[in-house]
Amino acid sequence: MTSTEGTGGLLVEDVSVRFGGVVALRDVSLTAAPNTVTGIIGPNGAGKTTLYNALCGLVRADSGRISWRGTPLLGRRPDELAGLGVARTLQGMNLFPLMTVAENVMVGADRLARGGTLAALTGLGRVGRDERRLRARALDALAEFGVAHLAEALPPSLPFGLRKRVALARALAADPDLLLLDEPAGGLSAEEIAELAERIRGFRERMTVLLVEHHMDMVMDVCDHIAVLNFGRVIAAGPPEAIRADAAVTEAYLGDAA
Numbered sequence: 001m002t003s004t005e006g007t008g009g010l011l012v013e014d015v016s017v018r019f020g021g022v023v024a025l026r027d028v029s030l031t032a033a034p035n036t037v038t039g040i041i042g043p044n045g046a047g048k049t050t051l052y053n054a055l056c057g058l059v060r061a062d063s064g065r066i067s068w069r070g071t072p073l074l075g076r077r078p079d080e081l082a083g084l085g086v087a088r089t090l091q092g093m094n095l096f097p098l099m100t101v102a103e104n105v106m107v108g109a110d111r112l113a114r115g116g117t118l119a120a121l122t123g124l125g126r127v128g129r130d131e132r133r134l135r136a137r138a139l140d141a142l143a144e145f146g147v148a149h150l151a152e153a154l155p156p157s158l159p160f161g162l163r164k165r166v167a168l169a170r171a172l173a174a175d176p177d178l179l180l181l182d183e184p185a186g187g188l189s190a191e192e193i194a195e196l197a198e199r200i201r202g203f204r205e206r207m208t209v210l211l212v213e214h215h216m217d218m219v220m221d222v223c224d225h226i227a228v229l230n231f232g233r234v235i236a237a238g239p240p241e242a243i244r245a246d247a248a249v250t251e252a253y254l255g256d257a258a
């Protein structure tokens, strides 16, 4: 019995993923306890994105198990995750360019609507009530990120940092229990990263966070627990101070820089 079994956490057990002859993940196991921030780090090509994509249903694992609160996640389609209380952000943000900021965030809040976002946005189904609820939820989420005033803007018209906030607001609008973040600090200024770190620390009151991130200072700063991947294997796992002092981790990163 592993530590999060029966306690509602995220459990990754012996997950392997191969792309043809490349073994991207080999028997990866890790846990994320409820209401904590768990970081996934590792040098380039270590398997971080593959693990993230396996969690999101974007990549099929060849073997292993992943569960959230005891419910299996492996083999689910990405669109099934919202119903299980799981939200994610992607590096590319994937905002719809021809929909307003508010409409983009309404898509994120979809699981809270009975008729679905499409019905609400297209005027079909239980339109009035759902649309009002979704819009209110979206505006709340935008307000949390200080961008409610941009509700009617189109994403391509916004600077990068603000688009990242909209993407986070979209993920949070669903009121997830598990939030998967893929390099949320990428491309942000030092000031924006500090603000983001503060927000992520605050998220753990409401949810469990899994953070794949290159920005080492931020990972050390916000994570309760860190798993380090190298060549598709977990080479270390523990609290930030233990990871900082781990010789295998230092060696893996030095090898990466060489």
Ligand SMILES: Nc1ncnc2c1ncn2[C@@H]1O[C@H](COP(=O)(O)OP(=O)(O)OP(=O)(O)O)[C@@H](O)[C@H]1O
Pocket: 019, 020, 022, 023, 024, 042, 043, 044, 045, 046, 047, 048, 049, 050, 051
């Ligand atoms: N679609 C794919 N087809 C073939 N090989 C792949 C594919 N995706 C990833 N790989 C390989 O799997 C390994 C792990 O890659 P992955 O992108 O998961 O690493 P990463 O830790 O996210 O790297 P980075 O920090 O550079 O983004 C690498 O050897 C990579 O070349």
